[in-house]
Amino acid sequence: MVAVMNRGVLYVVVCAAGATRLVPSVLLPMAAERGWDVHVLATERAAGVFAESMEEIERVTGRPVRTDFHTTVGYSLPDPDAVLIAPASYNTITKLALGIADTYVLTRLTEQVGRDIPIAVGPYINAKFAKHPTYESNLRLLRSWGLRVVIGPDEPHESGVGAAKTFPWAELLDAAEPEVVERRPE
Numbered sequence: 416m417v418a419v420m421n422r423g424v425l426y427v428v429v430c431a432a433g434a435t436r437l438v439p440s441v442l443l444p445m446a447a448e449r450g451w452d453v454h455v456l457a458t459e460r461a462a463g464v465f466a467e468s469m470e471e472i473e474r475v476t477g478r479p480v481r482t483d484f485h486t487t488v489g490y491s492l493p494d495p496d497a498v499l500i501a502p503a504s505y506n507t508i509t510k511l512a513l514g515i516a517d518t519y520v521l522t523r524l525t526e527q528v529g530r531d532i533p534i535a536v537g538p539y540i541n542a543k544f545a546k547h548p549t550y551e552s553n554l555r556l557l558r559s560w561g562l563r564v565v566i567g568p569d570e571p572h573e574s575g576v577g578a579a580k581t582f583p584w585a586e587l588l589d590a591a592e593p594e595v596v597e598r599r600p601e
């Protein structure tokens with residue numbers, strides 16, 4: 416994939432959540448159009464459940480999807496200029512809010528939280544997960560740390576229905592911009 420200008424390094428972190436299937440066909444072309452140099456990181460569960468999507472992502476980016484440290488792959492990723500966690504699963508949101516760094520993806524994400532870069536989070540969560548008492552408070556916590564949480568119009572969605580078609584990819588990319596202009600209704 417050829418970027419039109421170099422905006423910097425964007426980590427796209429994908430979790431084991433249904434909208435991951437649209438990352439190669441919808442999100443990655445949009446990110447390239449905006450000039451991002453994209454590295455995709457996947458949770459181990461995402462890589463297992465959405466193996467076909469991982470292959471597609473690798474075809475589109477021309478890079479391996481990262482699920483592990485450089486000790487197994489052979490090289491470290493550059494530090495990102497922005498991070499997009501999309502789709503973000505209930506599990507990864509919860510662990511990130513707790514400061515847990517027990518996997519490659521959570522380690523890389525936890526390291527970025529204290530850096531002065533935009534981190535956009537797009538939950539893709541079913542309504543049963545969303546009713547857990549920690550969910551809303553964890554989103555508030557992430558926002559209080561400066562993370563930019565973008566909720567799609569059909570989120571949380573009903574189990575088995577999904578909301579991938581209305582997942583807010585463009586708004587998430589907007590939220591990953593270094594300067595986000597407050598948009599007020601005219």
Ligand SMILES: Cc1cc2nc3c(=O)[nH]c(=O)nc-3n(C[C@H](O)[C@H](O)[C@H](O)COP(=O)(O)O)c2cc1C
Pocket residue numbers: 429430431432433434458459460461464503504505506507508539540541544
């Ligand atoms: C086919 C499939 C689809 C799933 N979809 C979602 C989803 O859309 N959102 C979500 O939060 N969890 C979903 N789950 C459950 C998560 O995969 C599970 O909580 C897992 O531990 C998340 O791991 P991760 O956060 O490391 O990616 C799904 C599981 C499977 C097997």
